[in-house]
Amino acid sequence: MKGFTLGQYYPGNSFIHRLDPRAKIILGILAIVCTFLCKTLFSFILLFALTLILAILSRIPLKILLRSLRPVLFILLFTSLVNIFMTKGENLLFEYWIFHVYEEGLWNALFMIVRITSLIVMTGIFLTYTTTPIALTDGLEQLLSPLKKLHIPVHDFAMMITIALRFIPTLAEETERIMNAQRARGVNFSSGGLFKRVRSLIPILIPLFVSAFNRAFDLANAMECRCYHGGEGRTRLNVLHYKAADFIAMILLLGIGIGLFFANRFTFGGMIR
Amino acid sequence: MDKLRLENVTYRYDVGTAFEQTALDDVTLSIEEGKITGIIGHTGSGKSTMMKLLNGLDHPAEGKVYLDGVDLNADKKELLSSSSLFEKYQNLSKSARKKAILSEYADFKKNLCFRVGLVMQYPEYQLFEETVEKDISFGPKNMGLSEEEIKKRVREAAMLTGVSEDLFEKSPFDLSGGQKRRVALAGVMAMKPEVLVLDEPAAGLDPRGRNNIFSSIVDYRNQTGSTVIIVSHSMEDMAKYCDRVVVMNHARVAMEGDRKEVFAHVGELSSMGLDIPEITRLAELLRERGLPLTDAIYTVEEATSALLSVFGKGGADR
Amino acid sequence: MKEQFVKTEELSFSYQAENENEAIPAVKNLSVEFSSGEYVAILGHNGSGKSTFAKLLNLILEPVSGRLFVDGKERTAELSEGELLDLRRTVGMVFQNPDNQLVATIVEEDVAFGPENLGYPREELRKRVDDALATVGMTEYASYEPHRLSGGQKQRVAIAGVLAMTPRCIIFDESTAMLDPSGRREVLSTIRRLNREEGITIINITHYMNEAAEADRILVMNDGELLFEGTPDEVFSRRDELLAVGLEVPQSAELVFRLREAGIDLPTEALSTPEKCAACIADAYFAKRKGGAVDG
Structure with a gap:
């Protein structure tokens, strides 16, 4: 269990890994906007190229990047089918019974696939793959810190997420230990009907809750002993600093977004409807 | 006689990650029936892994674990051609033999966790029932015993571990740390395992609590004739309570024998980071x-x- | 006489029983003094009130009655926030379970947690974190995730987290109970060093006798009361009283007592270390041999 890693973070030291987490959050949002700006074949080609370049820059193996698409595979398939069969256009390619496939439908399906894939891969590259959950939390806290003036407890939320991240491996280990202890007392987690299986979780969940509460109590004590009194007057050891590269990256991506918008003027091939 | 036997057992953690490590490396070891065997070693020497292999919670990457000569992780092919069960049913017709062997082996696997009782480190974390009595009954109930037998066993186990019957109706969460530990131990002893395996049974207890736990373990062995395995890094306790001692170091068995033989090598033991x-x-x-x-x-x-x-x-x- | 650092007068605390209105007393009229730079061990079986007492010392729990003085100032539950923070900065605490006291996901950020709360500027934070990690010998683990450390290492990080607040006193609340022998050695040698080299007052709550033997003074607690106190030599010479409250003496001292019971005349004034016990037994042996009483 010592090898437990949270989320999809892929350790590395690429250009993208080194960017400031705040910059990466903004870059992630820009990337999402980019995917929605594309309307024509030409801009989609550019978007696809952008995704590829980012993938190369991040030095994350393609196999791992594609793995992130697995959860949306069904959505990809479904939207493609819907687009292929439901889009009405002028250029009928194929007809059978109630199914009509138009050229525009094929284009739409292709564009949706490129759009969703790029969206997921690019946000993955900027956020989950190259940024640790804790850095993301820090980044979010500092990006949202102006909201503190509106009495929104940004610090408290960030502290909660930090503690949750800190304790996930501990509780995972604990769960395994309790499961082993109960299996040794004859609980079978993998057989029986649904009802029996759910019931077999009780001997796990109760001890887990009890222990989590005890831990929370201990931790609260320990934090109080270490002078924790909320976010007020608190300083930070590791403060995030924007570097030139962060600004360059943001400006570059902004520029690319604008470029994509104008690329829509080239209307050869298909376009989205 | 050997109650348990490990043959060339190898076990690895987190295979394929940067944190891969070998917890057991080609370990061959016999546990004598009716004796208290202590397994000592510093943290990470592989001793805690070994206990999970002994009752089938986990299986080795390589090698075999036997209980009374029966392989805990036999595959079907082996069972039907060369196991001790095969010899037992030799006289049956092929299909009848197959059926008999497979059903007996399935029973064996099912009852394994009741025959080899495991008391994990800090076992009080496994308590969950509303009352102490119900919690001690949990294991025996899973064995499918009769109400009467369960009641009897719960009484006996409580007596052995010094859990007074006044506590039976209390919630286990209202007990003191030492009492919780004893209830958890009673919960395993009530299953009357032939082999009782304990991981650091006295960790964190004060001197009185320590002595109580160990004397109830010795009593259990004396009353039932069971085999006991205690995994610990306390040489003081091992010296006091064990008949035989196995020393683990770097995922291998470094020493094995009667406690006199093993403790005669005090110098080597301290070089393995153990406390004399x-x-x-x-x-x-x-x-x-x-x-x-x-x-x-x-x-x-x-x-x-x-x-x-x-x-x-x-x-x-x- | 050294300068007095902590003083309690008739300090009492009770827990509220869940269903009934009665209170369960955990600490009863405790009056003790610790001087600056002292190394004190508090012995007592589980539930003897020693952990509750520790939590009273930095007002994690509020005493029901009695007075508490730390560093010359009286500390009451009506302290201002600043005074309370100052108290907790001065009297740091390390708990039993290493997993339940680390807050951050990276070692150095966890060490920084206390000073961050106190609002030190960044350069100061850096220096404090680096110094604290160096003192406990964990510098090379600064960027590790806590769950990849051993128990002893985690406790050293917890100690560093307290050290970074530059306390004058650290209370260890059974901090070695969940560790293996090597982890315990790591933590104990760190405690010793903090006491000798940094002059930090140490209060070590434990039920390991040989740990208590390292202290300058031992307080023995039972049922929330101070049973008796003294140097390790004095305390371990009262073996029967210790046994009566569920404690014991170290093995070497136990041996001397058993030999005495078997009729060998041995002094019991100095039994706190194996060395002292060996001296005591050997002296008796050679004295007897000189007298010609030992044969062969």
Whole structure:
């Protein structure tokens, strides 16, 4: 269990890994906007190229990047089918019974696939793959810190997420230990009907809750002993600093977004409807 | 006779990640029936992994684990061609034999966790029922025993571990730390396992709690004749309670034998990062000062009788 | 006489029983003094009130009655926030379970947690974190995730987290109970060093006798009361009283008592270390041999 890693973070030291987490959050949002700006074949080609370049820059193996698409595979398939069969256009390619496939439908399906894939891969590259959950939390806290003036407890939320991240491996280990202890007392987690299986979780969940509460109590004590009194007057050891590269990256991506918008003027091939 | 046997067992953690490590490396080991065997080693020496293999919670990457000569992780092919079960049903027709072997092996697997009882480290974390009595009954209930038998076993186990019947209706969460530990231990003892395996049973307890836990383990062995395996890094406790000692180091068995044999190699043990019992160090100091102590000393009782004879009082008082 | 650092007068605390209105007393009229730079061990079986007492010392729990003085100032539950923070900065605490006291997901950020709360500027934070990690010998683990450390290492990080607040006193509340022998050695040698080299007052709550033997003074607690106190030599010479409250003496001292019971005349004034016990037994042996009483 010592090898437990949270989320999809892929350790590395690429250009993208080194960017400031705040910059990466903004870059992630820009990337999402980019995917929605594309309307024509030409801009989609550019978007696809952008995704590829980012993938190369991040030095994350393609196999791992594609793995992130697995959860949306069904959505990809479904939207493609819907687009292929439901889009009405002028250029009928194929007809059978109630199914009509138009050229525009094929284009739409292709564009949706490129759009969703790029969206997921690019946000993955900027956020989950190259940024640790804790850095993301820090980044979010500092990006949202102006909201503190509106009495929104940004610090408290960030502290909660930090503690949750800190304790996930501990509780995972604990769960395994309790499961082993109960299996040794004859609980079978993998057989029986649904009802029996759910019931077999009780001997796990109760001890887990009890222990989590005890831990929370201990931790609260320990934090109080270490002078924790909320976010007020608190300083930070590791403060995030924007570097030139962060600004360059943001400006570059902004520029690319604008470029994509104008690329829509080239209307050869298909376009989205 | 060997109750349990490990043959060339290898086990690895986190295979394929940067954190891969070998917890057991080609370990061959026999556990004698009816004895208390102590498995000592520092953290990460593989001792805690071993206990999970002994009742089938986990299986080795390579090698075999046997209980009474039956392979805990036999595959079907082996079972039907070369196992001890095969010999037992040799006279049956092929299909009848297959059926008999497979159903007996399925039963064996099902009952494994009741035959080899496991008490994990800090077992009080496994308590979950509303009352102490219900919690101790949980294991026996899973065995499918009759109400009457369960009641009887719960009483016996509570008696052994010193859980008074006044506590039976209390919630286990209202007990003190030492009491919780004893209830958890009773929960395993109530299944009457032939082999009782315990991981650091006294960790974190005060001296009285420690002594209580260990004496109930010894009582259990004496009353049921069961085999007991205690995994620990306390040489002091091992010296006091074990018949045999196995020393683990770097995922291998470094030493094995009667406790006298093993503790005679005090120097090697301390080079493995184990703590020498204080009394053994004291005996060493006395030798340096010129007292004629010949035997290896690792319990206060042994030290007392050795010194009494040195002082010329051996016969008179003992 | 050294300068007095902590003083309690008739300090009492009770827990509220869940269903009934009665209170369960945990600490009863405790009056003790610790001087600056002292190394004190508090012995007592589980539930003897020693952990509750520790939590009273930095007002994690509020005493029901009695007075508490730390560093010359009286500390009451009506302290201002600043004074309370100052108290907790001055009297740091390390708990039993290493997993339940680390807050951050990276070692150095966890060490920084206390000073961050106190609002030190960044350069100061850096220096404090680096110094604290160096003192406990964990510098090379600064960027590790806590769950990849051993128990002993985690406790050293927890100690560093307290050290970074530059306390004058650290209370260890059974901090070695969940560790293996090597982890315990790591933590104990760190405690010793903090006491000798940094002059930090140490209060070590434990039920390991040989740990208590390292202290300058031992307080023995039972049922929330101070049973008796003294140097390790004095305390371990009262073996029967210790046994009566569920404690014991170290193995070497136990041996001396058993030999005494068997009729060998041994002094019991100095039994806190194996070395002292060996000296005591050897002296008796050679004295007897000189007298010609030992044969062969």
